[in-house]
Amino acid sequence: MVARPHGGRLVNKVVKDSRRERMLREVEELPRIHIDRNTAVDLENIAHGIYSPLIGFMTREDFESVLDFMRLSNDLPWTMPIVLDVSREDAESFDEGDLIAIYAGETPLATMVVEDIYAYDKKEYARKVFKTDDPRHPGVAKVYNKEDLLIGGPVELLNQLPNEYERYTLRPIETRVLFRERGWRTVVGFQTRNAPHIGHEYIQKTSLAFIDGLFINPVIGRKKPGDFRDDVILKAYETLIANYYPKKSVVLSIVRYEMKYAGPREAIHHAIMRKNFGCTHFIVGRDHAGVGNYYGPYEAQEIFNEFPDLGITPLFFREFFYCRKCNGIVHEKICPHKEDVRLRFSGTMIRRYIMEGKAPPKEVIRPEVAETILSFEKPFVE
Amino acid sequence: MSDEDRKSKYTTISIPRPLYSRIQKLIDGKGFKSVSDYVTYVLREVVAMHEMESQEEPFTKEDLEEIKKRLRALGYI
Numbered sequence: 001m002v003a004r005p006h007g008g009r010l011v012n013k014v015v016k017d018s019r020r021e022r023m024l025r026e027v028e029e030l031p032r033i034h035i036d037r038n039t040a041v042d043l044e045n046i047a048h049g050i051y052s053p054l055i056g057f058m059t060r061e062d063f064e065s066v067l068d069f070m071r072l073s074n075d076l077p078w079t080m081p082i083v084l085d086v087s088r089e090d091a092e093s094f095d096e097g098d099l100i101a102i103y104a105g106e107t108p109l110a111t112m113v114v115e116d117i118y119a120y121d122k123k124e125y126a127r128k129v130f131k132t133d134d135p136r137h138p139g140v141a142k143v144y145n146k147e148d149l150l151i152g153g154p155v156e157l158l159n160q161l162p163n164e165y166e167r168y169t170l171r172p173i174e175t176r177v178l179f180r181e182r183g184w185r186t187v188v189g190f191q192t193r194n195a196p197h198i199g200h201e202y203i204q205k206t207s208l209a210f211i212d213g214l215f216i217n218p219v220i221g222r223k224k225p226g227d228f229r230d231d232v233i234l235k236a237y238e239t240l241i242a243n244y245y246p247k248k249s250v251v252l253s254i255v256r257y258e259m260k261y262a263g264p265r266e267a268i269h270h271a272i273m274r275k276n277f278g279c280t281h282f283i284v285g286r287d288h289a290g291v292g293n294y295y296g297p298y299e300a301q302e303i304f305n306e307f308p309d310l311g312i313t314p315l316f317f318r319e320f321f322y323c324r325k326c327n328g329i330v331h332e333k334i335c336p337h338k339e340d341v342r343l344r345f346s347g348t349m350i351r352r353y354i355m356e357g358k359a360p361p362k363e364v365i366r367p368e369v370a371e372t373i374l375s376f377e378k379p380f381v382e
Numbered sequence: 383m384s385d386e387d388r389k390s391k392y393t394t395i396s397i398p399r400p401l402y403s404r405i406q407k408l409i410d411g412k413g414f415k416s417v418s419d420y421v422t423y424v425l426r427e428v429v430a431m432h433e434m435e436s437q438e439e440p441f442t443k444e445d446l447e448e449i450k451k452r453l454r455a456l457g458y459i
Binding site: 008075167170173174177178181182251305308309311 | 391413423424426427429430433445446449450452453456458459
């Protein structure tokens with residue numbers, strides 16, 4: 001049986017049919033706020049149950065509980081604040097208890113009942129979530145750029161954001177049906193922001209040795225220059241699956257989400273998202289959701305010890321590499337050889353080959369996958 | 383966390399003294415900071431197990447048919 005949603009019930013806050021038409025007319029009369037694309041993606045994720053049991057942006061009680069205890073105010077594990085910031089000026093146009101309209105550009109995206117309007121300490125937010133208040137940390141910088149007030153309350157989604165990858169987008173309610181149709185009793189989730197190399201393949205296949213199904217769930221969203229483009233990642237995975245995976249054991253589908261680089265806390269959040277998709281297990285590798293040297297290499301694995309009631313089982317992996325003496329893909333626990341015979345799957349090295357128009361060594365990346373990547377004129381974000 | 387903060391965010395339960403002593407010995411060197419930490423950990427595990435037993439399906443029969451239609455159209459099933 002696939003995992004139960006976090007908190008027991010899959011949230012669905014998408015307004016349908018005739019009620020939607022009525023609400024779209026009424027929304028014109030409401031006080032309105034505008035949100036950026038990343039907050040809009042969070043809103044969609046709430047509405048589609050990816051953030052179950054959240055039914056809206058966090059009120060002060062949940063926000064503070066998440067900062068202090070890494071749990072919602074009802075004690076359920078939850079490590080990342082999901083908040084909606086507004087300027088003091090915007091907040092003057094409504095009061096607690098009001099229904100407001102949330103716009104993305106000119107599109108009315110959702111309505112929200114404002115349960116709570118509250119101030120917060122940005123440094124405290126940064127220190128507790130990111131373990132640093134260094135503005136050079138990309139997640140911290142975003143906190144510092146937020147407006148001064150947060151508003152919390154339940155949302156209802158009226159319109160979807162444009163999605164150029166709709167064909168690859170499955171919502172939790174759909175993956176749950178799909179996993180059941182495939183007859184999978186156990187499903188392992190794999191999060192990625194990269195085109196697959198052999199190290200990824202071995203982690204996934206090692207998991208598949210004792211789990212029924214593999215759910216490859218690339219994160220689609222804003223990326224930094226030099227990262228693989230989203231369409232490249234998807235095509236590369238399609239090639240890998242077509243050539244090297246038993247198709248009945250794998251599902252490839254994206255999730256729209258902006259990385260916060262909160263290391264250990266974010267690893268728990270990623271696991272909760274995949275639990276809501278129906279995964280029973282979640283792969284956590286080295287330096288999961290980390291950036292720079294802010295977190296220890298295996299801190300994102302250690303934090304799982306604090307959550308015996310998470311409801312999804314983490315699978316911890318060390319770094320895989322190719323060993324010339326072992327003549328295969330191995331990791332530190334099973335390879336006794338020295339560094340000079342080990343070939344690491346370095347992103348920088350793969351990028352260098354691709355930028356020169358060459359395929360990386362076949363011990364690092366499958367030739368078919370390299371060919372797919374090289375077929376793109378510009379495989380990297382500029 | 384200040385004392386006042388702590389009082390508003392935590393509550394006290396009582397357990398027999400001999401049990402407390404057993405737990406104290408048990409957790410020595412195991413990574414738990416206190417008996418309270420251990421008891422909280424164990425209770426969360428037990429409560430989550432019981433909650434799992436009483437949860438319902440997240441979709442209706444009508445939802446199911448619509449979803450299968452889309453999954454077929456996309457080639458997933």
